[in-house]
Amino acid sequence: MRKVSTKYLREGMKLAKAIYSSRGGLVMPSGVKMQEAQIKRLRQAGVTEVYIDDPRVEDIEIVEPVSDITRIKAIRALREAFLAVRSGGVNPKIDTGFLAQVAKEIHDDVVHNNPRVANLIEIKSQDDYLFVHAINVAILSIIMARMGGYVSQSYDIALGALLKDLGMAKLDPELLDRPAKFSPDELAILKQHAEDSAGLFKGKSEVSAFAKVVIGQHHERVDGSGYPQGLKEGQIHPLAKIVAIADTYAAMISDRPHRPKHRPYEAIEYIMSSAGFEFDHNLVDVFTKCTVPYPVGTMVKLSDGEKGVVVNLGRGLASRPIVRLFFDQNGQELPVCDELNLSEPQHQTKLIVETLDE
Numbered sequence: 001m002r003k004v005s006t007k008y009l010r011e012g013m014k015l016a017k018a019i020y021s022s023r024g025g026l027v028m029p030s031g032v033k034m035q036e037a038q039i040k041r042l043r044q045a046g047v048t049e050v051y052i053d054d055p056r057v058e059d060i061e062i063v064e065p066v067s068d069i070t071r072i073k074a075i076r077a078l079r080e081a082f083l084a085v086r087s088g089g090v091n092p093k094i095d096t097g098f099l100a101q102v103a104k105e106i107h108d109d110v111v112h113n114n115p116r117v118a119n120l121i122e123i124k125s126q127d128d129y130l131f132v133h134a135i136n137v138a139i140l141s142i143i144m145a146r147m148g149g150y151v152s153q154s155y156d157i158a159l160g161a162l163l164k165d166l167g168m169a170k171l172d173p174e175l176l177d178r179p180a181k182f183s184p185d186e187l188a189i190l191k192q193h194a195e196d197s198a199g200l201f202k203g204k205s206e207v208s209a210f211a212k213v214v215i216g217q218h219h220e221r222v223d224g225s226g227y228p229q230g231l232k233e234g235q236i237h238p239l240a241k242i243v244a245i246a247d248t249y250a251a252m253i254s255d256r257p258h259r260p261k262h263r264p265y266e267a268i269e270y271i272m273s274s275a276g277f278e279f280d281h282n283l284v285d286v287f288t289k290c291t292v293p294y295p296v297g298t299m300v301k302l303s304d305g306e307k308g309v310v311v312n313l314g315r316g317l318a319s320r321p322i323v324r325l326f327f328d329q330n331g332q333e334l335p336v337c338d339e340l341n342l343s344e345p346q347h348q349t350k351l352i353v354e355t356l357d358e
């Protein structure tokens with residue numbers, strides 16, 4: 001299977017994975033052969049990317065870090081908590097126990113599936129952005145924590161990552177959906193969410209001290225440029241430093257009302273360039289081992305014009321995966337799909353120059 005943008009879906013393509021709505025409803029089952037009506041339906045449902053069957057890469061399997069059941073349950077729990085905060089006044093009735101249970105299920109799914117890299121969930125609707133974003137941050141934070149030596153706190157970081165933005169429910173919905181950049185005053189209001197989120201869980205025994213520090217410090221930066229307290233390097237808890245990286249990455253690779261999403265390699269490059277300034281240098285090193293610029297199933301274009309799909313990350317540099325070629329330098333489809341291991345010396349002059357949605 002491989003990933004393709006719904007903009008490039010064509011009649012006859014076969015859906016490799018079922019599509020579910022955030023509320024758990026089946027939008028379209030796997031195995032469906034695309035017709036114009038189905039393609040239009042997916043686009044209207046806000047689905048931007050799907051996995052399709054392709055005989056040229058039928059041996060490729062994309063491992064999801066959490067199950068569809070866990071994802072749907074988590075979105076429901078976060079949506080209910082968000083509504084409770086929005087309508088609950090000073091002391092909203094948040095089902096903290098249910099949220100803790102959901103965080104445990106996300107954690108256990110990730111540990112059981114043991115993904116080599118974080119394959120984050122696609123955000124199908126902007127209405128679900130905060131909820132799916134929270135799940136994605138939890139997924140990447142769990143992987144980073146376990147790889148970075150914080151195995152015993154990997155559940156706590158999952159819970160903190162899941163709850164960190166619930167304070168945004170107190171903000172004007174129009175502010176969250178603003179298509180233009182925020183003014184300084186609006187940005188100041190938006191920054192209140194870290195303290196508001198932390199305040200929701202004071203005295204809540206279901207939320208550990210580790211999770212609470214993640215909620216309160218996830219926007220702090222090691223150079224003191226973050227908020228709400230402007231903490232620096234040694235004043236910030238390591239778990240919060242992990243979530244700061246995961247939160248930034250997950251946000252950058254998602255479409256937002258005020259900007260299009262960045263490609264994974266662009267987001268990774270930004271975070272690497274911020275090591276030692278915004279983010280802890282050692283934890284950025286961990287991050288680069290948990291993410292890849294060109295995930296398996298991604299169509300790419302090489303520097304000589306050849307096109308193909310990433311089929312294996314190999315064991316070399318993440319930027320030098322194994323690519324199965326579909327098209328030659330002149331754009332002609334190849335009768336036999338050759339594979340290039342870009343880490344091998346004979347291919348050192350070839351570079352990936354672009355990722356493609358087709």
